[in-house]
Amino acid sequence: MSFASLLLRTEAASSSQIENLTSSPKAIALAELGRRGRASADEIVANVGAMTRALEVADRLNADAILAMHRVLMRDHMPSAAGVWRDSAVWIGGSARSPHGSDYVAPPAELVPAAIDDLKNFIARDDLPALAQVAIAHAQFENIHPFPDGNGRTGRALMHAQLRHAGLTRHVIVPISAGLLAETERYFAALSTYRSGDPLPIVGQVCEAVFPALQNARALIADVxxxxxxxxxxxxxxxxxxxxxxxxxxxxxxxxxxxxxxxxxxxxxxxxxxxxxxxxxxxxxxxxxxxxxxxxxxxxxxxxxxxxxxxRGITGWSEGLPARTPRRRRAGADRGR
The missing domain is CATH 1.10.10.10 (Winged helix-like DNA-binding domain superfamily/Winged helix DNA-binding domain)
Known part of the structure; x- marks a missing residue:
């Protein structure tokens, strides 16, 4: 029995849950059958498509590949912006009307293409430890925030494309989002610390997420x-x-x-x-x-x-991973990280 697609679906659900897009496995499966009506389930199914697309383009990680992932993710929910770089300001936190008091203001829209090109060159390097490179590229992608919505889910899909590109995975995925889900506050804090110039917390967070996620995945495979x-x-x-x-x-x-x-x-x-x-x-x-x-x-x-x-993803797998409540989505131009 192949577990690749099962792990892909559970990882897409975990990545979506980090954005407070939650739905039961049954509702997600019903949405895959075309039983529409539950918005969160529909968006999670779209995230399955985005992660699938990420693995398909893992051999050519460039701007077009990133746009392709986002297009699949957002085509049914924000079609006018799907697969298109943003043309306006975005920020995290504060008010939806103004970046005043926000936690972070992303670079001006006109800088996005050049910033993505620079990120592409970093991803192409082969002289860095793979997991550290994946974590830093993810943090930089979230800094660029190239889309008006769906940046977090696209960024985590890109992580899996990088792991495939580096040869760390071939036929299945490592459910990193499932590992991050138990520590969302630390994950968001590590992204903020990266913006201050310190990459170590996000590298540590991604590396630490891998091992409990693998334990969780093994338990799922054993149950099935x-x-x-x-x-x-x-x-x-x-x-x-x-x-x-x-x-x-x-x-x-x-x-x-x-x-x-x-x-x-x-x-x-x-x-x-x-x-x-x-x-x-x-x-x-x-x-x-x-x-x-x-x-x-x-x-x-x-x-x-x-x-x-x-x-298990929500509550944490072991005593070393205390349960934490996922952070509520905050007002701002980007409603999803």
Whole structure:
């Protein structure tokens, strides 16, 4: 069973949660199926797309690559600004009307293209420890704040592109945002300290986030693997039947409808429904709601494992990572970091 897409989805949710965009794994999965209506879930799905795009362009980390990530992230929520450098001032904190009293005012808009070009050159260096380079590039990106919104999510997607570019990851991602989520106050403070000329806190924060995040990811993978092993004991269909193949997909897509199941299996929706019905009878899938039309099913054990992953990210994995409440979004021109 491949866990790459599962980790990608959980990391996108954690990165969004740092911006106080929260939604349950079930709601996010429903949004992926096109069940729109919950704005936060829709934006998190967009962040999945942005991170996916980041990994796709990891071999060419330049201005166009960054614009491509932002375009995917914001095209449904701020289409006029998606994939376009900002043309006005932005700031963090203070009032939405004026930067007076703000925590930080980003460089003037006309300086953004040159600043991004300079950042591109820094990212291209091969004489620095990779994690330190990733952390400093991220902090500098947040300093530039090249977009009117979505800078934090785009910046964290860029971190994963850099890790892939440096060869530290190949097929899966390190859920750094999940590690940062338990220490958001320290994370934001480290970004502020970087603006004062000290890069050490943000480097330390990123490096420290990696290890509890990996522990959390291992626990998620173990939970999902255990669920799949249990299913092997209860699925009553013959080996090789569509129900078995569908069970293999549920670890990364735990909420499905007949259309998605047919797409995953390469069969008709009628045959996909047969596989779904078998897994319902065997206790692998539950129907969400009681509707007779446009039905949706979930693998509750996988959804619950994802919920535990998210809870561990909020509360901190170990005694060395105390639980902290994510900082509330503050008024200002950039509503999302």
């Amino acid at each position: 693997t255990e669920a799949r092993e249990r299913w092997s004991e209860v699925i009553s269909a013959r080996r090789g039947a569509a129900a078995w193949r569908l069970a293999d997909h549920l670890g990364r897509r735990p909420v499905i409808d007949a259309r998605l199941a047919a797409e995953l299996l390469g069969v008709t929706t009628v045959n996909a429904q047969v596989a779904i019905d078998r897994l319902v009878e065997d206790g692998v899938l539950d129907q969400i709601g009681r509707g007779a039309r446009d039905r949706v099913w979930q693998a509750p054990e996988v959804v619950e494992a994802m919920e535990r992953f998210a809870e």
